[in-house]
Amino acid sequence: RDKEKIFFMYHFGDQICLFYLFFFSESSMFVSRRRWILKTCGTTTPLQCLEPLLEMAEKIAGYTDVEELFYSRKNYKRPELQVSPHRAFDEEVALLDSFFDDGRAYCLGSVNRDCWFLYTLSRGGEALQRHFGTLIQQRPVAAIAPPDPDQTIEILMTEMDPQVMAIFTKEDSMNAKEATEKSGIQNILPGMKIDDYLFAPCGYSMNGISKNGYYMTIHITPEREFSYVSFESNVAATNYGDLIARVIETFQPGKFIVTLFANKSSPAFAAARELDRAEEIGEWQRRDIQYCRFQSYDLTYAQYCKFPS
Numbered sequence: 001r002d003k004e005k006i007f008f009m010y011h012f013g014d015q016i017c018l019f020y021l022f023f024f025s026e027s028s029m030f031v032s033r034r035r036w037i038l039k040t041c042g043t044t045t046p047l048q049c050l051e052p053l054l055e056m057a058e059k060i061a062g063y064t065d066v067e068e069l070f071y072s073r074k075n076y077k078r079p080e081l082q083v084s085p086h087r088a089f090d091e092e093v094a095l096l097d098s099f100f101d102d103g104r105a106y107c108l109g110s111v112n113r114d115c116w117f118l119y120t121l122s123r124g125g126e127a128l129q130r131h132f133g134t135l136i137q138q139r140p141v142a143a144i145a146p147p148d149p150d151q152t153i154e155i156l157m158t159e160m161d162p163q164v165m166a167i168f169t170k171e172d173s174m175n176a177k178e179a180t181e182k183s184g185i186q187n188i189l190p191g192m193k194i195d196d197y198l199f200a201p202c203g204y205s206m207n208g209i210s211k212n213g214y215y216m217t218i219h220i221t222p223e224r225e226f227s228y229v230s231f232e233s234n235v236a237a238t239n240y241g242d243l244i245a246r247v248i249e250t251f252q253p254g255k256f257i258v259t260l261f262a263n264k265s266s267p268a269f270a271a272a273r274e275l276d277r278a279e280e281i282g283e284w285q286r287r288d289i290q291y292c293r294f295q296s297y298d299l300t301y302a303q304y305c306k307f308p309s
Contacts, residue, residue, distance in 0.1 A: 026205075027039060151263070153244075155232075155244065160227035161251070187246065188216070188231075188247055189233065192209065193210070204218070204220040262298055283306050
């Protein structure tokens with residue numbers, strides 16, 4: 001692909017929101033001042049980049065401490081097709097533990113059906129507290145900003161509608177722009193600056209960024225035998241019901257998983273348990289819901305199936 005890197009910079013008064021967005025075949029990468037996000041699919045091996053990534057963070061940016069780490073994925077339909085260490089979550093945990101002695105591994109959902117694996121590291125703001133301690137000696141406490149609000153919503157969809165998935169093939173759409181418009185992706189979070197790509201013969205990826213610094217990313221595998229769509233965004237909201245509804249109405253999955261992370265500074269923190277009240281979302285009924293409280297974040301996990309299923 002000719003255009004592998006997209007650079008966005010927006011300036012509003014005294015505030016600059018800066019993101020680097022990258023496409024690498026089956027992956028999307030987001031880089032900002034203090035965060036690195038990699039979304040992959042297929043048989044890519046994201047954990048194999050961990051060692052060189054940590055080396056680059058120290059050498060280029062001067063970062064020596066990992067403050068927060070989140071590695072997550074849905075259970076695989078064909079794990080035997082993956083490349084080590086990604087054939088089993090136990091393998092992935094062992095590799096991550098070789099880098100971090102204080103990480104934690106979790107499985108949410110039913111282990112004999114759909115489930116979601118998470119490896120997380122949360123050091124409770126220790127590095128920031130050390131940094132703030134230095135700042136306190138230099139300036140009044142009132143001048144020191146608290147930790148930034150942070151939230152992430154992810155929707156993982158399977159058993160997709162074949163008619164919707166046909167849009168994301170070269171047979172049905174001439175290019176990515178046509179697929180984006182025909183599917184209605186541009187209406188999920190209006191106002192996003194979108195960079196999209198339609199693969200041959202099928203498959204689709206997009207990255208979007210808003211003027212206030214929020215991102216969204218979508219990856220689509222349309223083949224009927226293993227159709228899959230992932231959606232992720234860090235957009236802030238006090239209620240995500242409308243956003244979830246727009247996503248699932250756009251793609252029409254048979255089943256989907258929602259995960260929502262929010263820290264205490266986020267407007268989404270109070271919304272983290274809103275799915276407890278959402279037993280139904282349109283034609284989809286909730287089959288499972290779980291909560292986790294970590295040192296800096298709350299997590300809500302929920303799984304829905306289209307009725308009847």
